[in-house]
Amino acid sequence: MSDVGARSSVLSDSLALRFSTREAMKHAVLILGAVVVLLPLYEMVSYSHKAPVEIMQQTGGFLGSQEPFRDDFCIKLGNAVEDCMVNPIVYNYTTAFEKAPLLRYLMNGVIVTVSIFLIQVVVALPCAYALAKLKFWGREAVFGLVLFCLLIPVHAIALPLYIMLAKLGLTNSYAALIIPWTISVFGIFLMRQFFMTVPDDLIDAARMDGMSEYSIVWNVMLPTAIPALMAFGIFSVVAHWNDYFWPRIVITGNRDLFTPPLGLREFKGDADGDNFGPMMATACIIVTPLIVAFLLAQRRFIEGITLSGMK
Amino acid sequence: MPGSRAYLWFIGPAIILMVLILLLPIGIAGALSFTDYSLGNTSANFVGTENYERIFTRTTYEKMFGATFRYVFVVVPLTVLLGLGAALLIHSLTRFGDLYKTIYFLPVMAALIAMAIVWEFAFHPTIGIINATLERGCGTWLETWDWYAAGCARTFPLWLTDRDYAIWTVAFIGVWQGFGFNMVLYLAGLTSIPRSLYDAADMDGAQSGWERFRLVTWPMLGPTTVFVVTISFIRSFQVFDTVEAFYPQGGGPSKSVYVMMFAIYEKAIQQNLMGIGAAITVVFLGFVMFLTILQRWLVERRTHYV
Numbered sequence: 001m002s003d004v005g006a007r008s009s010v011l012s013d014s015l016a017l018r019f020s021t022r023e024a025m026k027h028a029v030l031i032l033g034a035v036v037v038l039l040p041l042y043e044m045v046s047y048s049h050k051a052p053v054e055i056m057q058q059t060g061g062f063l064g065s066q067e068p069f070r071d072d073f074c075i076k077l078g079n080a081v082e083d084c085m086v087n088p089i090v091y092n093y094t095t096a097f098e099k100a101p102l103l104r105y106l107m108n109g110v111i112v113t114v115s116i117f118l119i120q121v122v123v124a125l126p127c128a129y130a131l132a133k134l135k136f137w138g139r140e141a142v143f144g145l146v147l148f149c150l151l152i153p154v155h156a157i158a159l160p161l162y163i164m165l166a167k168l169g170l171t172n173s174y175a176a177l178i179i180p181w182t183i184s185v186f187g188i189f190l191m192r193q194f195f196m197t198v199p200d201d202l203i204d205a206a207r208m209d210g211m212s213e214y215s216i217v218w219n220v221m222l223p224t225a226i227p228a229l230m231a232f233g234i235f236s237v238v239a240h241w242n243d244y245f246w247p248r249i250v251i252t253g254n255r256d257l258f259t260p261p262l263g264l265r266e267f268k269g270d271a272d273g274d275n276f277g278p279m280m281a282t283a284c285i286i287v288t289p290l291i292v293a294f295l296l297a298q299r300r301f302i303e304g305i306t307l308s309g310m311k
Numbered sequence: 312m313p314g315s316r317a318y319l320w321f322i323g324p325a326i327i328l329m330v331l332i333l334l335l336p337i338g339i340a341g342a343l344s345f346t347d348y349s350l351g352n353t354s355a356n357f358v359g360t361e362n363y364e365r366i367f368t369r370t371t372y373e374k375m376f377g378a379t380f381r382y383v384f385v386v387v388p389l390t391v392l393l394g395l396g397a398a399l400l401i402h403s404l405t406r407f408g409d410l411y412k413t414i415y416f417l418p419v420m421a422a423l424i425a426m427a428i429v430w431e432f433a434f435h436p437t438i439g440i441i442n443a444t445l446e447r448g449c450g451t452w453l454e455t456w457d458w459y460a461a462g463c464a465r466t467f468p469l470w471l472t473d474r475d476y477a478i479w480t481v482a483f484i485g486v487w488q489g490f491g492f493n494m495v496l497y498l499a500g501l502t503s504i505p506r507s508l509y510d511a512a513d514m515d516g517a518q519s520g521w522e523r524f525r526l527v528t529w530p531m532l533g534p535t536t537v538f539v540v541t542i543s544f545i546r547s548f549q550v551f552d553t554v555e556a557f558y559p560q561g562g563g564p565s566k567s568v569y570v571m572m573f574a575i576y577e578k579a580i581q582q583n584l585m586g587i588g589a590a591i592t593v594v595f596l597g598f599v600m601f602l603t604i605l606q607r608w609l610v611e612r613r614t615h616y617v
Contacts, residue, residue, distance in 0.1 A: 030397070129321060155549050158575070
């Protein structure tokens with residue numbers, strides 16, 4: 001696959017300078033598409049730099065004029081007008097952090113996504129190893145169960161899961177955010193397929209050296225699985241960082257447990273015109289980590305996100 | 312065999328979690344769907360198939376299915392076609408292909424809830440960029456289009472708050488968000504088509520781009536297409552974020568955007584009507600599992616002659 005890519009890129013370099021109308025038409029269509037795709041991202045970044053007046057009147061270009069404006073809330077608190085003149089971008093981004101505990105939300109996001117990924121690996125990796133490399137009674141049945149569970153989208157069974165957690169008194173806790181995602185049948189399936197390609201000799205050699213099955217999983221299989229695990233990790237982290245539905249259901253009211261999407265939604269709930277800039281700043285802050293990571297490691301990200309395509 | 316019991320420790324946790332988190336809830340949903348259970352009640356009454364009868368007779372749920380299917384049957388074809396179109400164009404480019412690929416994939420990465428808030432503002436009837444841009448076209452040749460002239464004479468649509476436009480606007484955002492995902496799947500499919508097949512088609516006299524597409528590309532993309540269509544169905548059936556962001560109560564203008572996931576959320580979580588919520592869950596699961604099984608069957612059938 002990669003040498004075809006290399007060949008076609010050599011080919012493309014030699015053809016690159018030749019102008020053709022066909023090629024120009026294709027670019028025209030793709031650029032039009034790119035404009036539509038980028039429009040909301042452009043607006044989001046732009047608004048996070050602008051003063052309320054500029055947002056309402058659609059003026060100020062991309063980054064706004066950055067002229068200080070009067071912060072009415074500050075005047076209401078009894079400060080002098082000259083003390084209340086603020087620079088839009090500074091105002092938007094500081095308000096984003098001050099009006100709501102955004103740092104706390106971001107930290108919750110990290111705690112939840114990282115815990116989910118780690119638990120998924122701890123549960124899925126040994127199971128995948130057993131399914132791929134150990135012979136035991138009922139192996140086919142267990143694999144059949146995995147295949148069946150692949151049919152079930154967790155969001156679709158959110159309601160019974162919510163009832164179960166409520167009965168256990170676990171709603172409004174980190175546990176509620178994490179528990180439903182601790183089992184990734186997709187992770188098991190993926191790792192099993194990967195382990196099938198690992199030669200048996202490697203495992204036999206490890207057994208000869210007197211390694212226990214446990215240390216084979218963590219000291220032999222885990223290192224060989226790093227590339228697949230990274231792709232799975234990206235898949236998992238992106239899904240759970242951006243997830244809105246499940247946190248919306250199990251976290252009711254306790255702001256200390258809000259994940260970034262919930263925090264942003266709460267912001268929108270009580271936003272008036274003046275808060276639009278800060279809200280967009282919050283949106284930027286929430287979206288940026290994944291976008292930056294994606295731009296830095298595109299190939300891995302696309303691999304990870306489209307992993308499900310390997311089934 | 313050393314450590315012959317080790318496998319129990321390896322598969323045990325996974326099996327227990329699969330049963331508790333994935334299988335048991337289906338059973339619970341199935342059981343509750345025949346009751347009038349509410350959270351906080353110590354017991355529930357058996358109501359037979361009343362919940363299901365409601366779902367298939369009441370107008371609210373008729374609207375729910377209407378909104379869901381409208382959304383799904385707009386989003387799935389468009390994300391698949393745009394994904395395929397973008398992939399074909401990008402694949403055939405001699406340069407800058409990766410740049411477009413990166414741009415088109417950005418919406419997949421961005422939190423949908425954040426993007427929904429931005430789109431809501433863009434679609435705002437008076438201060439949003441969409442209508443502001445449309446107004447600039449007034450007085451030009453665009454007015455020969457009746458719809459456009461009507462918009463200029465009175466006002467352009469209210470989009471998200473307009474009963475006739477709301478579901479299509481939400482679907483547009485779904486397409487915007489989803490087609491980049493399908494594009495990368497199709498790109499992966501395209502790079503795996505051997506060049507020799509095109510050469511062979513060439514020798515058989517398939518000269519035009521369309522012939523090459525019809526004879527080689529499309530059949531070779533068959534498995535990818537089956538997968539892309541299925542995953543698009545499952546993803547769009549689960550639409551929730553945008554709907555909840557735009558219409559936290561009630562599901563949009565005259566319930567025109569009352570999709571199934573939102574209905575489950577509203578009935579069960581907001582109104583604590585677990586029985587009816589469970590019944591919608593069961594119907595929903597039925598759809599999704601049927602689609603996935605259909606996909607697996609198609610893939611297995613295809614592998615015999617591809």
